[in-house]
Amino acid sequence: MPKADVLLSGVRPLNEQACDVWISDGRIRQVGAAGSLVGDPHTVRPNVAGQILLPGLVDLHTHLREPGREDAETIATGCAAAALGGFTAVHAMANTAPVADTAGVVEQVWRIGQATGRCDVYPVGAVTVGLAGERLAELESMASSAARVRVFSDDGICVSDAVLMRRALEYVKAFGGVIAQHAQEPRLTEGAQMNEGALSAQLGLTGWPAVAEEAIIARDVLLAEHVGSRLHVCHLSTRGSVEIIRWAKQRGIHVTAEVTPHHLLLTEDLAATYDPIYKVNPPLRTVDDVTAVREGLADGTIDIVATDHAPHPHEAKDCEWSAGAFGMLGLQTALPIVVETMVASGLMSWAQLAHQMSVQPARIGQVDHMHGRPLQVGEPANLVLIDPQKRWTVQPEALASLSRNTPYVGREMPASVRGTMLRGEWTVVDGELQ
Amino acid sequence: MRHLLSAADLDRDRADSILNTAAQLATLQNRSVKKLPTLRGRTIANLFFEDSTRTRLSFEAAAKRLSADVITFTAKGSSVSKGESLKDTALTLEAMGAEVVVVRHGASGAAHRLAHSGWTQAGVINAGDGTHEHPTQALLDAYTIRDRLCAGAGNLDGLRVVIVGDVLHSRVARSNVILLGTLGAEVTLVAPPTLMPKGVESWPCQYTYDLDEALTGADAVMMLRVQAERMNAAYFPSAHEYSRSFGLTAARAQRLADHGIVLHPGPMNRGMEISADVADGPRSVVVDQVTNGVSVRMAVLYEVFGARAQVGAIGNAEVDNFIGGEPDAQG
Numbered sequence: 169m170p171k172a173d174v175l176l177s178g179v180r181p182l183n184e185q186a187c188d189v190w191i192s193d194g195r196i197r198q199v200g201a202a203g204s205l206v207g208d209p210h211t212v213r214p215n216v217a218g219q220i221l222l223p224g225l226v227d228l229h230t231h232l233r234e235p236g237r238e239d240a241e242t243i244a245t246g247c248a249a250a251a252l253g254g255f256t257a258v259h260a261m262a263n264t265a266p267v268a269d270t271a272g273v274v275e276q277v278w279r280i281g282q283a284t285g286r287c288d289v290y291p292v293g294a295v296t297v298g299l300a301g302e303r304l305a306e307l308e309s310m311a312s313s314a315a316r317v318r319v320f321s322d323d324g325i326c327v328s329d330a331v332l333m334r335r336a337l338e339y340v341k342a343f344g345g346v347i348a349q350h351a352q353e354p355r356l357t358e359g360a361q362m363n364e365g366a367l368s369a370q371l372g373l374t375g376w377p378a379v380a381e382e383a384i385i386a387r388d389v390l391l392a393e394h395v396g397s398r399l400h401v402c403h404l405s406t407r408g409s410v411e412i413i414r415w416a417k418q419r420g421i422h423v424t425a426e427v428t429p430h431h432l433l434l435t436e437d438l439a440a441t442y443d444p445i446y447k448v449n450p451p452l453r454t455v456d457d458v459t460a461v462r463e464g465l466a467d468g469t470i471d472i473v474a475t476d477h478a479p480h481p482h483e484a485k486d487c488e489w490s491a492g493a494f495g496m497l498g499l500q501t502a503l504p505i506v507v508e509t510m511v512a513s514g515l516m517s518w519a520q521l522a523h524q525m526s527v528q529p530a531r532i533g534q535v536d537h538m539h540g541r542p543l544q545v546g547e548p549a550n551l552v553l554i555d556p557q558k559r560w561t562v563q564p565e566a567l568a569s570l571s572r573n574t575p576y577v578g579r580e581m582p583a584s585v586r587g588t589m590l591r592g593e594w595t596v597v598d599g600e601l602q
Numbered sequence: 603m604r605h606l607l608s609a610a611d612l613d614r615d616r617a618d619s620i621l622n623t624a625a626q627l628a629t630l631q632n633r634s635v636k637k638l639p640t641l642r643g644r645t646i647a648n649l650f651f652e653d654s655t656r657t658r659l660s661f662e663a664a665a666k667r668l669s670a671d672v673i674t675f676t677a678k679g680s681s682v683s684k685g686e687s688l689k690d691t692a693l694t695l696e697a698m699g700a701e702v703v704v705v706r707h708g709a710s711g712a713a714h715r716l717a718h719s720g721w722t723q724a725g726v727i728n729a730g731d732g733t734h735e736h737p738t739q740a741l742l743d744a745y746t747i748r749d750r751l752c753a754g755a756g757n758l759d760g761l762r763v764v765i766v767g768d769v770l771h772s773r774v775a776r777s778n779v780i781l782l783g784t785l786g787a788e789v790t791l792v793a794p795p796t797l798m799p800k801g802v803e804s805w806p807c808q809y810t811y812d813l814d815e816a817l818t819g820a821d822a823v824m825m826l827r828v829q830a831e832r833m834n835a836a837y838f839p840s841a842h843e844y845s846r847s848f849g850l851t852a853a854r855a856q857r858l859a860d861h862g863i864v865l866h867p868g869p870m871n872r873g874m875e876i877s878a879d880v881a882d883g884p885r886s887v888v889v890d891q892v893t894n895g896v897s898v899r900m901a902v903l904y905e906v907f908g909a910r911a912q913v914g915a916i917g918n919a920e921v922d923n924f925i926g927g928e929p930d931a932q933g
């Protein structure tokens with residue numbers, strides 16, 4: 169049965185002039201002035217006038233936990249959360265059990281993702297076998313598998329061995345891959361619990377110093393330059409990291425970088441609660457770091473926002489700080505937090521938000537044939553509709569994730585995802601999962 | 603005072619009040635019958651996830667001298683180092699009727715978490731959490747200094763106290779910097795730079811790497827235990843070099859004021875941070891610290907039980923009245 173056509177009347181692409189967008193057969197069929205399109209007799213005309221239309225968001229950094237930790241999240245529940253958050257594509261990190269370090273595992277994740285139909289799931293392959301940091305995983309096999317892996321990462325663990333990192337950067341050149349590094353010098357962060365500074369000393373929590381992130385990023389951009397490869401830096405969190413990336417880009421090094429919503433908003437002082445709901449890796453940093461990553465995102469030094477959505481079961485957070493797991497939910501709160509920290513604050517436009525949450529992550533992940541496309545006739549209808557005025561309050565039990573570990577309990581969000589469309593099919597309508 | 607989690611929970615009045623109560627309770631120690639009926643029928647749980655015989659026995663003695671029922675839970679490190687057991691144990695103890703939980707735990711913030719997580723309604727006393735704080739140790743140290751140098755009363759205004767050693771990993775140092783500062787003392791930290799906490803310049807105290815300079819004319823010095831394992835983590839090259847720069851020898855102790863005293867939270871590494879002759883010499887108040895620990899912890903238990911509605915008020919009048927009254931004849 170052919171899909172019914174949809175006519176989005178009076179929507180504002182990238183928050184610009186209102187117009188009508190006619191969607192047919194999974195693609196944008198026509199775009200016209202507001203009130204100018206009428207569609208066919210069977211065309212569905214949802215009441216979406218005034219909502220902001222963006223290309224569907226793309227997350228380069230999602231932990232879906234399946235296979236292995238289906239008590240925390242499944243591909244299906246993670247995709248539901250993604251759709252509700254306005255995402256049409258997510259990149260699923262490799263630190264599952266078994267680790268996504270073979271063609272077999274990445275194809276399994278790929279197929280389950282396809283079956284959910286709510287969001288495109290692109291598996292990230294591990295750089296090293298078992299994330300052990302000892303020898304390269306079969307990167308080419310993953311690249312040429314049905315999952316068509318292009319992003320490789322040992323995320324959660326840093327590829328700290330300089331030789332191994334160099335080889336990985338070189339090796340993926342053959343098939344245009346990119347290494348996404350979790351920058352954390354392991355010896356400088358043994359037992360680390362929170363940002364290192366006066367507060368960590370006062371709280372008696374082992375520090376995770378900024379230099380442990382910055383030293384790896386500095387090394388890696390130089391390695392990438394030396395071997396002429398592409399590097400992506402995961403979740404950078406410090407002023408120094410922003411400055412190193414800025415320097416590297418000026419030098420012409422092919423590096424891209426991401427920041428998480430929580431590093432754009434939250435600061436280390438939350439650790440004083442000793443509630444591990446605020447425990448994340450890299451840790452929440454200082455106000456000065458938050459200022460720096462916002463500036464870096466605004467001026468394009470940081471290319472994209474990525475969620476680092478990291479579900480954990482209740483017991484992993486309902487404990488003392490040092491026993492708690494690292495990580496926070498992110499998919500359903502990412503967009504409103506970027507709106508709050510970047511758009512409402514005047515640091516960026518909606519068009520730039522679309523660029524950094526859809527267009528650029530799709531390019532880095534090399535899924536830009538399908539995602540992060542212009543809002544133009546003929547393009548795939550991967551779209552999100554946002555009500556920029558509709559506020560909502562985060563209630564963990566109302567989130568679609570299996571886990572509840574959001575640090576934003578009770579926090580008011582400034583904007584709402586009202587509709588998400590994947591290839592012309594609604595995955596979310598009126599804020600409700602389809 | 604519903605909980606005692608940090609020395610920062612104590613303002614000057616509260617700290618003075620606890621020390622004064624402890625001083626009154628200390629007079630009990632000279633009596634043949636050392637037990638008071640105050641907390642009869644009440645239950646205290648001693649929750650020791652980290653082995654510390656000294657602190658555990660001190661709290662047990664304090665509780666028993668107040669006639670409380672004591673449930674003691676001890677577990678050594680590894681098997682219960684995983685998170686959930688703190689919560690589970692707290693739930694179990696609450697079910698057993700514990701109104702106040704004394705907790706010692708290897709994780710910084712464990713006591714804070716226990717008090718604020720909603721796991722238990724019990725009052726919580728921090729008996730040492732990770733590398734964070736040990737407020738009753740600071741209270742007994744302040745008590746000992748006051749007892750020795752201020753005739754057991756008054757305040758510590760202007761007294762110079764030097765704290766030496768592994769400040770970075772020391773909960774004793776953190777609590778003492780806060781409490782001694784609250785009480786008006788001037789604290790100086792001494793450690794090799796590797797064992798000085800980041801951001802120490804923002805702490806309410808002085809710091810230096812020169813022990814001899816700091817000791818000169820000081821009223822009290824507190825030597826912190828230095829674990830040999832720190833050497834393996836390259837905090838310092840050898841026990842010998844550490845001891846040479848930061849160990850308290852008899853010659854160094856002579857730099858103190860004439861009345862200067864030497865404290866140590868124990869257990870001591872004789873020959874490492876402190877030489878045997880100083881540890882056992884006339885300036886050492888280490889034995890006093892142990893004795894005073896019981897009185898101070900009794901006073902803290904008073905305070906925390908006193909904040910619990912169902913206890914009925916133990917106001918100052920009742921405490922004075924009670925302390926002035928006869929001890930429990932039942933013993």
Ligand SMILES: [Zn+2]
Pocket residue numbers: 323324325350402403449450
């Ligand atoms: Zn990571």
